Amino acid sequence: MPELLRDSTIFDDLDKQIVHGLVVDARIPFAKLGAILGVSEQTVARRYRSMRERGIIHVSGQVNVVPLGHARWILRIRSTPSGALRLGEALARQPELSWVSLLSTGSEVMCVSRARTAQRRDALLLQLIPRAPQVTELIAHEVMHAFPQDEEWPRYSCLFTAEQLSELGSRRPIQDAAVGEVPVALTPEDEAMLAILARDGRAPYAQLAAATGWSAPRVARRMVELVESDVLYFDLDFALERMGYAVRAAIWLRVRPADLAATGAAIAMFPEVTYVAATTGPTTLTAALVCRDTPHLYRFVTERLGGLPGIVDMEVTPALRTFKQAQALMDTDRISLLR
Template sequence: MDSENADESAVLDTLDKQIIHGLVTDARIPFARLGGILGVSEQTVARRYRSLRRRGMIHVAGQMNTVPLGRTRWILRIRTAPNRAVALAEALARLPDVSWVSLLANGFEVTCVCRPRSAERQEELLLRMIPRAGQVLELTVHEVMRQFPFAEEWPRYSDLLTAAQLRELGPRPPMWEPRGPEKSVELSRADEVMLAILGRDGRASYAQIAAATGWSASRVARRMSELVESGVLYFDLDFALERMGYVTRAWIWMRMRPGDLETVGRAVATHPEVAYVAATTGTANLMAAVVCNDTAHLYRYVTDSLGALPEINDVQVLSALRMFKQSQTLLDDRKVGVVP
C-alpha cells in the first residue's frame, strides 16, 4: 500500500490524476465508491485526497450559478496605471461575487469575471464601486451570452481510466444553458448558509451542514440535489496550475461573423488547452481562457489550433502575468488558498 511519504514525493502520479478525474466528474463521490472503481481502498483515496488538499494542489468548491436566479455573468477588462494594477487586482479578488482575477502581461489591464447575486449588487459593482475606484482608468464590460460546454472538463485525465471505469464513474452532469430553468429559484437563509459552507469545502458532510442550518442530514441531501438539478448549485475544482507544470495562461479574444459564432465556439471547446470558452457581447464576440505548458506551447496553440479555423477574423492574445483568484480560491505563487 502507498504511504503518506510517497504521496508527498511526487507532484501528481497516475493515481492522483485518476482521483482528480473522479472528482471532476462527481465532486462529492464517496471515497469508497471511487476506490472501488479505481481498484484501491477507501482509505487510500481519502489519504491521497487529503494530501492533494494539504499540498494546495486542488480545492473542491460548491459554486453558485446566478443565471437561474435571473442574473447574468460579466467579463470585465479594466485598464489601470501599471503601478496600481496589483492593488486593484487584490481588491477585486476579495469580493465574493468576483472570480478569475488576473493581471495581464501588458502590465496595466486587470481582467475578471463578475457574477452579481441581485440587480442591486450588479448596479453597485458595475456602475459605482468598480468605475469609481481610484485605480480604474477605463472599464469595458462584456456580457456572457453563452458558455460552451466541454465533452470533458479540464484537466482531461480520462485516458488514464479504462472504458469500464469510465462507464462506472458515469458522465459529468451537463452544463446548464444560460437561459436557466423554466421556474425561478428562491433561496432561503438556510440555503445561503449551506452554499457558504460548500463554497469553502465542496465535500463538507451532510452532518456538518445540518448542524449549521438546523436541518436534518436527509433534508440537506434532498435540498442540495434540488439546487443542483435547478442549475443554481454546481461543483468545481481549482488547481495549482504552476505546480502541475502549466506556467502559461492566457485570455484570447476572437472576432468572427455572427453566423460562425456557434460553430467556432464548439470547435474551440474541443481544444485540450481550453479551460473556458464563451460568446460575449462587445467588439470581440468569443473569449477563451487557455492553459499551456509554456510560451512556445501557447504559440503553437494560436498558430495551429486557432489558425486552422478560417472563420476567425481577428485574434488578441493576452498572457496572464499573475493570477490573483480562480473560481473560488485566492492564489499565491505556490498553491491555491480557500477564500476566507
C-alpha cells in the same frame, strides 16, 4: 501521449485518476472511487488530503447566477501601471468576483462577475470598480452563451478503462436557464448551505445540517434539487504552476456572426481550453486556456485557432499573475483558501 498529460512529478497516475473522479463528481464517496480504482478508501482519502493540504487542489460549490435571473460578466479593467497589482488584490476579496488575473499588459485586470442581485451588479459595475482611483477604463462583456465541453480540464479520462468510466459516470453539464423561465428562489437555509460549500465542496452532510437546521437527508435532497436546477455546481481549482503549466491565457476573438456557434463549439473541444463563451462587447468570443509554456501557446494559436475559418481578429493576453480562481485565493504558486 497528449501534451497536456506530460505533468510534473507532483501527480502520479493514481493522483490524476482521483482528480478526474472529483471532476466528474466532486462529492463522490471515497469508498466508491477507491473501488473503481482498485485501491482502499483510506488511500483515496489520504491522497486527496495531501493534495488539498499542499495547496494543489480545492473543491468548491459554486452558484450559477443565470437560473436566478442574472447575467455573468467578464470584465476587463484598465488601470494605472502602478496601481494594477493593488487593484487585483482588492478585487480578489470581493465575493461576487472570480478568476481575477493581472494580464500581460501589466496595467489590466480581468475578472468574472457573478453578482446575484441587480443592486449588487450595479454597485460593482457602476460604482465600486469605476470609482477606484487606479481604474482608467472598464469594458464589460456579458456572457450570452457558454459552450459545453466534452470533458472538463485536465482531461484525465484516458487513464481509465471503459469499464471504469462507465462505473464513474459522467459529469452533469451546466445548463443556462431557458429564456422566460421563472428564476429559482433561494431560502436562508439554502444560503447557509451554499456558503459552506463555497469554502469546501466536500463538506460533510452533518456540518451542512448543523448550519441549516435541517436533517442530513433533507440537506442531501435539497443539494440534488439545486444541482438539477443548475443553480449549484461543483468546481476544482488547481495550482497550475506546481502541475507544470507555466502559461494561463485569455483569448479575445472577433468571429463572423454566421460562424460564431460553430467556432465556439470547436474551440470548446481543444484540450488546452478550460472555458469558452460568446459575449457582447468589442469581441464576440472569449476563451480561457492553459498551456505548458509559450511555445505551446504559439502552437495552439497557429495550429488550432489558425485552422478555424470564422475568426477575423484575435488578441492573446497571458496572465502575469492570478489572484483568485473560481473560489480560491492564490498565494504565489499554491492555493490559499478563503476563510
